[in-house]
Amino acid sequence: MKKDTKRRRLFDDKRVVLLVAFLLAVLSWIVVAGFINPGQTVTIPNVSIDFQKRAEDYQNRDLQIVSDLRNMSYADVMVSGDGSLISGFSNTDVTVYPDYSAVTGPGTHVIPLKAEKVTSGNYSIIDWTLKNNEHSFRKSPTTTITLTFEEVENKPFSVNVLAEHVTAASGFFRDEPNLSVENVTLTGPASEVARVAQVAAVITEEEELIDTKTYNVPLVLLDANGEEIVSEQLTLSPVDTVEVTIPILEIMTLDLDVGLAGVPTGFDTEWVHSLLSLSTESIQVVGSSQALASMSNPYLITELDLADLGVGWESDPVVVELPEGVRSRDPLQQVVVRFDSSGLVEKTFEVSNLRTVNVPASVELYPISESMTVTLVGPEDQLEDLLPENIVVEIDAFDLTTSRSGQQTIPARVLVPSKNRVFASGHYSVVCNIEVSQ
Numbered sequence: 001m002k003k004d005t006k007r008r009r010l011f012d013d014k015r016v017v018l019l020v021a022f023l024l025a026v027l028s029w030i031v032v033a034g035f036i037n038p039g040q041t042v043t044i045p046n047v048s049i050d051f052q053k054r055a056e057d058y059q060n061r062d063l064q065i066v067s068d069l070r071n072m073s074y075a076d077v078m079v080s081g082d083g084s085l086i087s088g089f090s091n092t093d094v095t096v097y098p099d100y101s102a103v104t105g106p107g108t109h110v111i112p113l114k115a116e117k118v119t120s121g122n123y124s125i126i127d128w129t130l131k132n133n134e135h136s137f138r139k140s141p142t143t144t145i146t147l148t149f150e151e152v153e154n155k156p157f158s159v160n161v162l163a164e165h166v167t168a169a170s171g172f173f174r175d176e177p178n179l180s181v182e183n184v185t186l187t188g189p190a191s192e193v194a195r196v197a198q199v200a201a202v203i204t205e206e207e208e209l210i211d212t213k214t215y216n217v218p219l220v221l222l223d224a225n226g227e228e229i230v231s232e233q234l235t236l237s238p239v240d241t242v243e244v245t246i247p248i249l250e251i252m253t254l255d256l257d258v259g260l261a262g263v264p265t266g267f268d269t270e271w272v273h274s275l276l277s278l279s280t281e282s283i284q285v286v287g288s289s290q291a292l293a294s295m296s297n298p299y300l301i302t303e304l305d306l307a308d309l310g311v312g313w314e315s316d317p318v319v320v321e322l323p324e325g326v327r328s329r330d331p332l333q334q335v336v337v338r339f340d341s342s343g344l345v346e347k348t349f350e351v352s353n354l355r356t357v358n359v360p361a362s363v364e365l366y367p368i369s370e371s372m373t374v375t376l377v378g379p380e381d382q383l384e385d386l387l388p389e390n391i392v393v394e395i396d397a398f399d400l401t402t403s404r405s406g407q408q409t410i411p412a413r414v415l416v417p418s419k420n421r422v423f424a425s426g427h428y429s430v431v432c433n434i435e436v437s438q
Contacts, residue, residue, distance in 0.1 A: 040083035041126070043137065044090070046074045049113070049130075049145070050097040057100035063149040064233060066189045072145055074131045077115055081123025093119040096128055098145055108148045150189035157196075158183055159219065161244055163203035168248050169210045173286040173329065175247035181239050184219065188234035197224040199236065201244050214245045249286040251329070256282060256320065257298035258337055262306045264413070268420045272306065279336040283320065284329045291325035301335060310377055310425040311341040345380045346425065348373060351391045351414070354430065358398040364435040365397055368407070372430060374414045378422030390418050395430050405435045 051069060058065075075096040079086050095118050098111045115128040129141035161177040168174040179201070186193055201217040218241045221229040256278055263269055285292070302318045317334035352371035359365050372393060376383060392415040402408060409431050414424030 040086060041078060041080040042086045042089060044077045044079060044094060046131065047077050047091040047094055047096050047128075049073055049075055050095055053095070053097035054100055058103045058149060061104065062152045063103065063106060064152045064189045065147055066150045066191065066233065067146075067148045071132045072130060075113065075115075075128050076131050076137055077125060078127040078137070079123050080126050082121060085121045086123045089119070093117075094125060098147065103149060106149050106151050108146060110144050110146050113143050113145055150191060152187060153190040153193045155186045155193050155196075156183060157186055157199040159242060160198050160200045161203070162200050163244070163246065165206040166203055166213075166246055167208050169208050171251055172210055173249045173251050174209070175249055175286070178245040178247065180243035184236045184239065186221070186234060186236055188231065192231050192233050195223055195229055195231075196221045196234070198222050201242050203244060203246075209246065209248045212245060212247045214243055217242055217244050250289050250292055252285050252287070252292045252295075252297075254283055254285050254295070255298040256280060256301050256335060259300045259303040260306055261303050262413075264415050264417075264423070266417070266420055267306075267423065271421055272309070272423075275340040276304075277338050277340065279338070280333055283333050285322060285326050286329055287326035291323065295323065295326065302337070304337065306423050307425065307427050309339045309423070311344060311346050313339040313341065341377070343379060344377055345383055346375055346377050347383045347386075348375050349386075349388045349391055351388050351393050353389060353391060354393045354395060354412075356395045356397060356432075358396055358400075360397065360400060362437045363397070363400065363402075364437075365395070365400075365410075366433045366435075367395065368431045368433060372412075372428065374428065375425050376414070376416065376422050377425045378419060382419045382422050386416065386419060386422065391416055393428065393430065395432065400434075402434060403436060406433075407431060408434055 049072070051065065077094045077096060079089065079094065094115060096113055096115045099114050100111065103109050103111065113128065113130060115125045117123075117125060127137075127141075128143060129135055129137055130143070130145055134140060135142045159179055159182055161179065163177065166174070184199055186196060186199065198221075199219055200222055202220055203215050203217055205215070207213075219236055219239075221231070221234060223229055258276060258278070260269055260272060263272075301320050302315075304315070315337040317336055320328065320333045320335060322328065350371050351374055354367045354370075354372070356365050356367075374391065374393065376386070376391070394413045394415055395410050396413060397410055400408070400410065409429045412428045412430045414428060416422045416424075
């Protein structure tokens with residue numbers, strides 16, 4: 001009984017109870033740590049090196065990595081800690097990245113590798129090494145990586161379209177392609193940019209078209225030999241794909257002609273036309289079906305004044321002007337019009353038959369001269385028997401606007417009513433006295 005009383009008194013002492021509880025806790029920890037969940041060290045293989053982490057450290061200096069990263073993309077990482085946690089780790093539970101903070105300019109730099117925890121928990125990273133053919137924990141561990149940097153260059157390029165196998169069907173014309181974006185900027189290391197000779201939209205389809213077609217085409221980089229350059233270090237902006245529209249137009253042969261102005265009533269216009277020739281009689285034009293349908297054929301390129309013609313006459317070059325939406329297949333044409341005056345003669349007459357027409361009611365008009373000299377052109381057989389009294393000088397006051405009396409030079413026409421192939425060469429006017437009624 002005394003022994004039991006002693007035990008009760010012993011455990012009634014709080015200090016004893018605390019001591020026993022502490023000893024039991026230590027014993028439990030030893031059991032758990034040593035047998036149930038011991039601390040472990042695990043090597044995690046093939047952790048991808050994150051080259052983009054903190055890349056702004058060198059990108060802000062307009063630098064870019066040009067090293068081949070394929071043989072330096074992974075690291076092995078050694079961690080230690082809670083065995084129940086780290087025994088299930090994969091290569092995504094930690095990260096390894098280069099410390100770019102010391103990279104200040106282009107060149108080759110030896111850069112420290114850093115490792116960080118991704119998954120939280122009771123463990124620590126105790127070692128890491130680059131993994132490739134040269135380095136490993138067993139062979140030659142290293143915590144650095146050697147990278148080469150170059151300055152970034154931005155170079156503008158015009159996009160070229162290569163579509164040699166896209167053609168127009170017979171009777172149609174393939175116009176110059178249209179691009180949704182015509183100019184791009186190539187960005188990358190200077191040495192890589194220097195390899196690129198052109199940026200092209202290459203259409204590989206073989207097609208014969210009768211209608212306009214649009215293609216969605218990725219842009220490719222070509223060297224000076226036309227070989228494609230594939231480089232992950234080069235980027236295009238603002239786009240790397242463009243829409244290419246191949247316009248298909250209709251072809252039309254357009255006969256050219258000239259009009260005649262200042263032709264007297266009863267004059268043989270067809271005869272004059274037969275004596276006119278054009279240095280280019282016809283051209284091929286292209287345009288939409290609607291635009292071509294609206295054009296007259298033959299197509300008048302200019303209007304000649306009959307009074308301008310004469311023996312040996314030819315025009316200055318006339319530019320063929322076409323309506324909007326229509327153009328010549330060839331370079332812009334200039335046409336010279338010639339007047340075949342062989343078999344024609346010029347003859348001068350003194351004409352006194354001066355008449356006035358279109359004179360306003362409030363005006364009296366009198367030529368100052370009683371006659372004027374005119375030059376006529378025509379076939380010799382029509383001029384040889386022509387008399388001055390058969391010629392009329394018609395003074396036309398249609399455009400007369402004066403409200404005062406006085407003298408004024410008024411345009412005049414020379415008419416030969418009896419001859420349908422004789423015309424006056426040159427432009428004439430007559431000085432007249434004008435009396436305006438008040």
